[in-house]
Amino acid sequence: MGALHRLYRRARFFVRRVINFDSERVLQFARQSARLTKAPLWWVVIDMIWCSVRYETTFENYSEWDFRILKPRERKTYMTDPKSFHLSRRLNDNAQRAIFDDKLEFAQRFGAELGREWIDLRVTDAAAFAAFTARHPRIIAKNPGGVGGNGISLRESASITDPAAVREELIAAGQVLVEEVLVQHPDMARLYPDSVNSLRMVSYLDPDGEVHVLAGVLKIGNGGVIDNFSNGGMYTMLDERGRAMHPASDEEGHPFAEHPVTGVAITGFTVPLYDEVLDLVDRLARRVPAFPYIGWDIAITPEGPVVIEGNHNSGVFQSKPSVSGIRQGLLPRYRAAMRF
Structure with missing residues (x-):
């Protein structure tokens, strides 16, 4: 029954991709991926479509995580946006989504942790x-x-x-x-002062009451007042101590070992007050048990970390192989925590 359901889900996802097919957008991501190898563009497009069925990737996922250069056993290790969406639908109570969809309701619910x-x-x-x-x-x-x-x-x-x-x-x-406007910690401002450089901390509250941090992400602005990936920002993954493991990358896949504006080293940058960040995430994850799977946006102020917002359908963040050299995704970590 489980295998049939997965097959149906993937088929339904593929049909939706076909219906909403944007050729220019697909070619944009295909060209980015084709630059990694000598494969012709038409072959990359075919591979993108195959991966959308076999691994439930979006075309953006295929490009962002360099699926073109990954082996099948490596591709299997990646969490994808559709997989994350299915988990969110399965684990989180859709009837209470307004807590996270409406920033005003979120501010009222989490006021003590906003710090502003x-x-x-x-x-x-x-x-x-x-x-x-x-x-x-x-x-x-x-x-x-x-x-x-x-x-x-x-x-x-x-x-x-x-x-x-x-x-x-x-x-x-x-x-x-x-x-x-939040005043960020001097170490965070040193990276890039014109936006609040935030963290995306993806957490899961398991049935036994343990909070798992599935991903720690450092998001950095680059030319704008917000650090979002879709608005010119970049990101890199953090280790368990809050240290940037590798250069950051933007939506176009450009690597940044140093920030292009400030010249500050990104690789090896350590987020200040990271133990306090983990404590805050633990508290936040327990506030709404009906939503055990959440991506939290956290800012670091001189007084300590505060929450910006929570995302009940958190985007997926993983290391980009061509930038980091890491060729394994976070699906095993999700499986171990969520026991699926």
Whole structure:
């Protein structure tokens, strides 16, 4: 029965890929992968389609984790976005998704761990908004339902000469959650000062009450005010002590042993206060038992780590073989923790 279900799931996934086939997007990822070998483009496309069926990869996954250069036994070790999505659907209570989908609800639920002041413009008048901007030199406005760094804008409070007009403008744009901008730890700012460089910590709370850290990721900005991979940022994987194991890479697959703007070494960079990060993740993972599988975005402030948001359908992060030399994914770690 299990084998039939897996076969059905993969077939359904493949059909969806065919229906939503974007030839230009596929060719973009195929060209990135073709650069790794001398294989012709048409062969890479065929291999991408095969891997989408055999290993449940997206075309993005195929390119991001260099499937073109991996052997079949190595490909089998990779967690993929579709596999992660299936686990999320199976383990997390879909009826309570709003806790994580709505940033305002998340702020209300996890307020003690946010480490920053926030307001909801829908229930905050112009005078209160003006007082908020007077208290904080920089503010960040968010769409509560935005994903991947979309629906976010950063403002210098000194530039807000008409708070009432700015409030109306933000409400019209759907950016009703306004927060003070976090001041990051000096060591994190040294990497890249123009964005809050955050961590993605993927956790699983098992039925026995033990919290497993499935992945630790250092996300770094590069030219923008957010560090998201899809918005020009880069990432590298962390070891158990919070040390960057290898150079970072961006969405185009470019390797960065040093940050291109600051020149700070990324390989070997150690995240400050990492023991406190692990303690925070342990506390967070126990707050909503109905969601045992979560990806937490964590910022490191001078006072300690704080949570930015939680992702009930966490994206997957793994080492890029052509950058790291690591040719094994995290699927075995997921299996050991989740016992599947």
